Amino acid sequence: MGEKKRRQESEIDKNFVFEKKNYKFMLIGLAVIALGFILMAGGGSDDPEVFNPEIYNWQRIRLAPTLILIGFAIEVYAILLKPSGD
Template identity: 40%
Template sequence: MKKNAFPFSRKNYQLMLIGLGIIILGFTIIGLDREPHGFGFMGLTLGPILTMLGFLFQFFAIFYRTEKK
């Protein structure tokens, strides 16, 4: 039986990169808010929701299992 050297498959790493991109996008949207101290819609609502979705996507990417043949 061949043991995989990496703990995750290629698909897991691809999904993790997508999740990281979503998190970075969320923080960027928070920073782009034009209201003082980020108190606008983008800084208080859209950015944090997108960042949280990115972290949830990361959990999915870590626990994703590829089907064995």
Template identity: 45%
Template sequence: MNNQPFPFEKKNYRLMLIGLALIVLGFVIIGMDSEPHGNGFLGLTLGPIVTLAGFIFEFYAIFAKSEKN
């Protein structure tokens, strides 16, 4: 059996889940727009900003250093 450690720490996985939740929340906000084809404030402004924040948070979660290193 190969006993190599996980590539990320528990902190990284927790941050990745938060980032994933932000991405999903952004898409849900886009879908909640009452304007046709999502052409309102939620679909064109707020939803994409939240989704982009989720992707940026994912990059941070991947590159975050653990306290041990």
């Protein structure tokens, strides 16, 4: 009975394109990308006649785009990560 269950589990595993660690890295990459977009948001002004220099702070100009690029690099790594040889 145990071998039948193992065979079924191995058949289920063969249906997935990636392994569990690939999906973990993909979720981490998505979280980093989302954090970059969240940090990029804001800095506008309620009044269109008033300029808000806060839109040009280092968080929106340097940090957020860098995080987004790092997130995309993590996604590429997750896709290219080799499966473990069982």
